[in-house]
Amino acid sequence: MRDYEPYFTEDGSIGLYSFAEKDVFHSKFGALTEAWEKFVLPARLDEFEYDNLKVLDVCYGIGYNTKALMSFLINHEKFKKKNIFQKLIYIVAICTNKLFKRNKFLLSYIESYNANKLSSFQIDCLDINEELVKLSPLFRTVKTPGEIYDSIVPQILTCFDSYYTIRNIFINIFSRFSPKNKKEINELLDLKFKNMHIEKEYKINSYVNYILMNSLAEYYKKDFPSKELIKMLREKKNRRFFDKSLIKYAKFNQKWGYNKSSRWSLSAFLHNIYYATLSRRYKKMNFKTAESLFKVNFYVEDARKTILTLKDEYDLIFLDAFTYTKAPQLWTVEFIAELYKRISPQGLLMTYSTSALVRNTLLENKFYVGNIYQKKTNKIIGTIASKDKTRIEHPLTPYEIGLCNTKAGIPYHDPNLSFDKKDIIDLREYEFRHSDLMSSSKYMKIRSMRNE
Numbered sequence: 139m140r141d142y143e144p145y146f147t148e149d150g151s152i153g154l155y156s157f158a159e160k161d162v163f164h165s166k167f168g169a170l171t172e173a174w175e176k177f178v179l180p181a182r183l184d185e186f187e188y189d190n191l192k193v194l195d196v197c198y199g200i201g202y203n204t205k206a207l208m209s210f211l212i213n214h215e216k217f218k219k220k221n222i223f224q225k226l227i228y229i230v231a232i233c234t235n236k237l238f239k240r241n242k243f244l245l246s247y248i249e250s251y252n253a254n255k256l257s258s259f260q261i262d263c264l265d266i267n268e269e270l271v272k273l274s275p276l277f278r279t280v281k282t283p284g285e286i287y288d289s290i291v292p293q294i295l296t297c298f299d300s301y302y303t304i305r306n307i308f309i310n311i312f313s314r315f316s317p318k319n320k321k322e323i324n325e326l327l328d329l330k331f332k333n334m335h336i337e338k339e340y341k342i343n344s345y346v347n348y349i350l351m352n353s354l355a356e357y358y359k360k361d362f363p364s365k366e367l368i369k370m371l372r373e374k375k376n377r378r379f380f381d382k383s384l385i386k387y388a389k390f391n392q393k394w395g396y397n398k399s400s401r402w403s404l405s406a407f408l409h410n411i412y413y414a415t416l417s418r419r420y421k422k423m424n425f426k427t428a429e430s431l432f433k434v435n436f437y438v439e440d441a442r443k444t445i446l447t448l449k450d451e452y453d454l455i456f457l458d459a460f461t462y463t464k465a466p467q468l469w470t471v472e473f474i475a476e477l478y479k480r481i482s483p484q485g486l487l488m489t490y491s492t493s494a495l496v497r498n499t500l501l502e503n504k505f506y507v508g509n510i511y512q513k514k515t516n517k518i519i520g521t522i523a524s525k526d527k528t529r530i531e532h533p534l535t536p537y538e539i540g541l542c543n544t545k546a547g548i549p550y551h552d553p554n555l556s557f558d559k560k561d562i563i564d565l566r567e568y569e570f571r572h573s574d575l576m577s578s579s580k581y582m583k584i585r586s587m588r589n590e
């Protein structure tokens with residue numbers, strides 16, 4: 139059985155479907171768009187002064203959220219300037235230190251600069267899936283619909299070449315069906331991407347994958363990125379990520395289930411940057427500047443174990459676990475309590491989930507909770523939480539809080555952070571059956587009758 143199925147999401151970025159979890163890793167509306175709109179932009183990083191941002195990416199997967207965040211930080215003028223300014227002071231400190239013959243104060247500044255310059259932004263990435271983490275820098279993060287179109291049309295034309303040969307023989311019969319121009323081919327293929335024009339900012343900076351590759355090489359010192367990676371790339375089950383003909387364009391129809399969706403074969407979407415990483419390109423000076431902004435750490439095991447070992451306080455937490463009905467382990471009161479302990483006083487936690495259960499779990503842990511809106515559509519697309527009330531721009535409405543207090547909001551428990559999925563679900567089922575709370579449907583009915 140294959141582990142994952144890759145597909146194009148509607149913004150042209152690649153998404154993965156997990157056969158084991160029977161769930162998607164990424165929103166079909168756009169894996170990259172989701173990373174920006176649900177995780178990076180709601181953090182409003184340009185409005186606050188962060189000197190040493192610490193970020194916890196719970197469920198790193200193939201790293202969209204981390205990659206989008208890194209791109210934001212690399213591209214943002216504010217951080218670029220800060221870096222140059224810091225550098226200037228550092229150079230002045232070195233020169234003056236020579237003049238003043240090893241001044242204590244200047245020496246300690248130089249030392250702290252040297253210690254900090256590699257870790258202005260610390261990102262701790264947690265995921266249980268070692269294979270995906272290792273492969274993550276190799277995923278080319280987005281391909282525009284135009285590029286997809288260009289790569290599929292030549293293939294189709296090849297088919298039409300044969301068609302035209304036959305057509306010469308049966309010209310009279312077939313002439314009616316011959317495609318006249320590209321537009322018709324496009325219609326034929328039904329290549330409809332809703333987000334045809336992904337925002338300029340929703341791109342991954344070209345250095346990001348190189349930086350991650352280097353961080354992973356550091357983490358897997360012994361076996362990465364050399365022999366083991368090559369072995370992984372050659373493995374049959376991974377080949378479809380890189381093989382030209384094996385990447386599919388999936389037209390999703392959720393009713394039918396992801397694994398039964400219709401597909402068109404496409405030429406390769408992914409481009410193996412492993413060899414590029416070995417090239418000298420990344421040694422360019424500005425790459426070094428970008429790289430020196432980040433310290434990326436990987437923790438590849440069950441996040442419930444990792445979290446207990448983390449000593450830092452985080453300014454941002456991305457919580458991107460699979461849907462709670464399928465993987466409740468990272469949505470329990472006890473796991474969220476561990477996140478609460480590790481978030482800074484003004485820190486922000488972001489998640490794509492808008493469910494009453496997840497929001498109630500956050501509320502039970504004394505978080506202030508609010509909505510994340512998509513700017514263009516003004517639709518609620520996620521949930522944001524903080525210990526600091528003033529950091530929540532759009533707090534939950536009384537109606538939404540009421541919904542959290544219905545049966546739908548009954549949270550999951552995992553007392554020792556070690557229960558298996560079934561036990562966590564069964565425990566909640568029991569509580570659900572014995573609860574006196576109102577059902578969410580009754581609540582919604584009453585509120586709609588009152589026109590609320």
Ligand SMILES: C[S@@+](CC[C@H](N)C(=O)[O-])C[C@H]1O[C@@H](n2cnc3c(N)ncnc32)[C@H](O)[C@@H]1O
Nearest residue numbers: 163197198199200201202265266267440441458
């Ligand atoms: C929805 S996907 C996350 C997608 C990811 N943010 C990305 O950009 O690709 C969920 C991820 O949770 C990971 N996961 C599942 N259970 C986990 C656990 N107990 N601890 C840590 N990671 C887990 C899976 O391996 C998967 O990569």
